Amino acid sequence: MTETVQLDIPVLLPHVPGDDDGCVDRLTAILSKSTGVSDVHVVAADGDGPSQLCLHFDSSATSVARIRSLARASGAEITNQFAHIFWDVTGVTHTRKARSVSERLRQIDGVAEAEVSPGFVRVEFDRRATSEEDIRIALAHHGVGVKPGTRGTPTADAPANASRAGGLVDTPSTAPDAATGRDAHEGDDGHDHGSGEHVHGGPFGERSEVIFAITSSVLWVGGFVAELAGWLDDSVLTAVFIVSGFFGGYFTLREAIDGIRNKRFEIDFLMLVAAAGAAILGKWEEGALLLALFSLGHALEGYAMGRARQAIEALADLAPPTAVVRRNDTESEVPVEQLVVGDTVVVKPNERIAADGFVVSGTSSVNQAPLTGESIPVDKSPVDDVAVAANAPTEVSGESKLFAGTINGSGQIDLYVTRLAKDSSLSKLATMVREAETQASPTQQFTNKFERIFVPAVLVLVVVVMVAGPALGSSLSDSFYRAMSVLVAASPCALAIATPSAVLAAVARAGQVGVLVKGGGPLENLGTLNAIAFDKTGTLTEGKPRLTDVVAADGIAEAELLAVAIAVENRSDHPLAAAIVRDGTARVRSRSIPTVSNVESITGRGVQAVSENQAVLIGNIKLFEENGGIDESVRAAANDLLGRGRTIMVVKHGDRFLGTLGLRDTPRPAAKKMIDDLRALGIERAIMISGDNQLVAESIAAEVGLTNAWGDLMPDDKVSAIERLRGEEGKVAMVGDGVNDAPAMANATVGIAMGAAGSDVALETADVALMGDELAKLPVIIGLSRKASRIIKQNLYMSLGMVAFLIPATLVGYVGIGPAVVFHEGSTLVVVANALRLLAYRRNESISASTSA
Template identity: 55%
Template sequence: MATTPPPPATAAPDEATGHGHDHSHGILGERTELYFAIASGVFWTVGMLLSWLTDLPEPIGIGLFVAAILFGGYYATLEAYEGVTSGRFEIDFLMIVAAAGAAALGKWGEAALLLFLFSLGHALEHYAMARARKSISALAELAPATALLRDTSGGTREVDVEELVVGDTVVVKPNSKIPADGVVISGSSAVDQSAITGESVPVEKLAVPDVSQKYDLASLAAEHRTFAGTVNGSSVLEVRVLKPAKDSTLARLVTLVQEAEGQKSPTQQLTNKFERYYVPAVLILVGILLLAFLVLDETFGQSFYRAMAVLVAASPCALAISTPSAVLAGVARAAQKGVLVKGGRPLEDLGGLSAIAFDKTGTLTEGKPRLTTVLPAEGVSRRELLATAVAVEELSDHPLATAIVEGGMKELDTIERKATGLEALTARGIRAEYNGQTVHIGNRRLLREVTGQDVPEAINSQMTELETTGHTAMIVYAGDHYLGVISVMDVARDTAKPTLSALRELGIKRMIMLTGDNQRVADAVAQDIGITDPLGSLLPEDKVAAIKRLKQEEGRVAMIGDGVNDAPAMASSTVGVAMGAAGSDVALETADVALMADRLDNLPFAIGLSRAARRIIRQNLWISLGVVAILVPLTLLGIANLGPAVIAHEGSTMVVVLNALRLLAYK
């Protein structure tokens, strides 16, 4: 039917169907409308049964049907009045006119049946939409109302979360909700983040190593970062607040989802436009049919009856609700899995993709280098090569040095000696003193300078092999002999290969990788994980140009990135998808779809859900338009009268709502 249910207390009036009526809190609470519909049905049933089984005095029968009409028509009348006073003739108005016409004909039973089924359809629709919204509005209730603030004396006091300011320290007790987005400064615990990020497994949280440092939420590692509304595990945590309550990821999520509900999908815009012309056209047709007795050999009563039957048959209730109910159920189901879809347009567009472009660093790969290869030279032990490299690189703050130290220490546990006197050699490598020797770590050019000779063929070929597969390779040279080769690389995410394989099965033909890295690295990563078109050495403006070219070739292209440097390319694509949007403001703002938990493997789910939503929207349109197309000619020709028209018409509305609700169970 034409109206959507009242949104939760936190939401703005819903615009999904162009209505903003809120009759949620009637005399009997939220379900008043449903109770009224049931009461209408009871009075109608009693009236029908008594008139069939007994010689019921006519006034009593009419009284029962009038009671059914009053209960069934109460909300429809309110909404018809609101529509007419603001200059809109909507479906509720058509229904009231049809029921009044049937009553004027003395068809009290049909009038009561029409309003009973109409009000029941309304109530069921409101119930269905409320169910779809519940998983969304539940977000708003996730955040705790109060927090335990650590005060200057070292004690704690309870305050409202709204009072928390950036820099405050809050104490989070075991099994209680975390009140703010922030950084863990004391304690360690497993935190259930499923409500925000969709991660099914609790995430281990640890305190940051340096409490005095200033931290930024977007760049914090997952193990140090907390979100408001997530549930602490079995240990006490102390969290420094990095965002006030109104700016938390949770608060922004709620706002974005509410905005998404108001965004109409292409199909919805089409049906709304259709209704705008259709409803007045039906009213004009009914007006003409009322005058049919002037030219046909029939009474005014017969013309009037036919006009009312056509009015019921032609009301596009099912059409009005077919798309918004499916969009809302789809958005709600996605939110449960940690995928934020901003409205009907991206929900429909996702399912129509044939090509997807990925940013490489941080999307297909982990975004930070790892130690990947350790190749000792002849006569050198693996431990000696690693210990030397780690001791020297420990003195450097370069990201590649950090990767070597982290990777090496996993294998070594400890190193016996420290290196000293680090010296950076621009574009060549580094030099330091270790174990009584000068150690050089760097490229071939550095070693040619140090030794005055070309690098030995065995080492050169190892370097070449690593470089052709995208690794950054370095030679380690101590005193006067080669210790071997080590390499680092930004490795592919564990989920990248299975995700791309799942996308291929879904029929995504082209998977393009856009990266600023050189083409050799791009080709190596692409070959490893199954990318079809690797494009390397791209600047941000080149990525935008690549997306525009792909759109010309493919029609629809999604761009998936981390939302910061990829924002221009995302904005140019059909659907922009942000990775790890939890905590990243830019990603949430730019993207049409956000994978909250940084989980690439949620992408096939989102595309599958979109296709299911598109399928259900199409089915709903066929059902709703089909019923109108069959019923209108039948009632016009007098083959179907008011009773069957009422049942077929209202039945189709309920079918459409229940069909849309199937999306809530999408796996």
């Protein structure tokens, strides 16, 4: 006989950052080979618990106890074997260096995965084959240092899945020394000798590349002026240009060597070959100019990318470093890392809130803009029952919830801590935004592949030019010079930075307005959407239905109808049930409520129970059509309510139809304007997919301005609806709450979760998460994505256009090395500056532009 058992993944694998981690696949593979186990798969987290492994097994061949034991043992073995590193680093200032470093890390025995972006490193490795120290050494060898002394580094006894924000690792070897508070790898002088900034090639730490570039440029300008003025003889000028070339080419040479080690000819290699060619021809001035401008461009590119990274890093710094905690009637200031669940934190007026939790006393208004982007402070008041709220913190209403990093208003409030600092919504947002940098967009993947083919092709072209020139009558020196000019002209520096600079700036800007975009893929897809599908309840509507109509059947008292309905629905957790109990009780205060038993939910239909030894059915018309039919007068009343946009619940007790209840969930006030704004952005098709009745769905859709409404959908039907819409429109987004709509969101081109602050499930399942519950954010992020898509295209056209112009110009001799360098580096800086415009994106910018157009 086949049975199932579900085991919590965070218990089995406490070190993994998510369900899609490689360690989950390893555990699944081990358990699937166990005797008696027929299938193992992941069950996504829901609102009531974590993600789980579901195992199907033959109970005659094995037992639950044996499976649990094997899973715990296998999970412990994998946890001990594999470690995950998430480090903030110095020395990676641009994408070419990031790509080179990541490829070198992947070549280390035992490294399962490595992703590097400017300022951030993520590595998964096998402890049996390598170690954290080996990875630090490998990074240091490439001029990359791990930032020391980061606040929040886990202690030796901290949970294995400690926060990744701020450069953390899930192994205890990075624990700060208890006495000094410094990282274990720091030396006595306070510097990180294994990975500090001094590793980054030079006496000036991370600023070395900038200083070298400026020195090179100053020397070249000085030499050029001296040459024009005749102040120095040729030998001294040559020496000045050689020294200028040394400072300009130092870091270029290092990165070219790294590329060659990875069996790749990068752009840096092309620049060095061109500079060396100029030197061979005795044109020291032009060779030095090439290296000076290239290094200066590199440094400015790194500075510009650093601005975008600082916008991301600022998210992690929003929470205060300390909090005032009240324990045993004594208040004391402690680091936020020392807060534990259940602590009471005193939040004074105008202070930043230190942890996620809820209000237990006091009232105030809280500015949640740093996290959710809400423009208006939100009034906060205490929960009704602290014990109930503590047992179910995810169910606490928004009027009582508090988030780390938000700003208290004029009232003092007491906060009950529900999450550790490492698990706060702010920490998760900062971490996920940082990790999003490592996710290459489709355009970036294309340009990477293009570069791998284009750069060797350029080298072949250069050889052809050198050989063909003398054959066509040109001198060897002229042909060689022309070949070096072509080499400079064809180097796709601007192309390499065109996409990642725009993606980084857009992801950073989205985080600033309270939206998490998980990488370049979702960002680009958002910018090219053709249609959007919305869930109804809680997304387009308030999610708080009200009992509006009570239509008793002939001969039935309204009080009897409501009493039976309240008795049954009081045992259900459905939102409609809560509305019937709340509003119905107010109408039958004096009526006694009967007892019920055997309450069972019927998915997509309603609920059944037993009361006074008779069956009770409450649900939609389909429920009764499948269970003996429905009284015609009751059907007529139900259809009348449906025609007026109500959700109906027919009630039957034994053989008697008691009547029909009508409920209505009101649209959000912002829903209609949001749809209008989306239409202004060019999204013409916006539909609703709902499990509610078709007439109800159409009523809400007409009120908010949707183009279509598809109702009466079961969860599987919603997936089919998304697949159908993708077939019709190409790209489609699904907007929901990230829990009930997870399957549909997973099948959409882009899944968008509403109100993700405080919800681990929404953050994990969605491609895009609106941290707040504001529909107005949807046009903002789509407008930002559309602008990012336009800027990416502009950058590609600009970079490829410059290459297309310069190659023929240098081939025919109209442009030499000097002008080619100026055009080449100028286009790179223009591309980066164009991308940085996204950091200043304003909410109504794209909508206004679309409207005026």
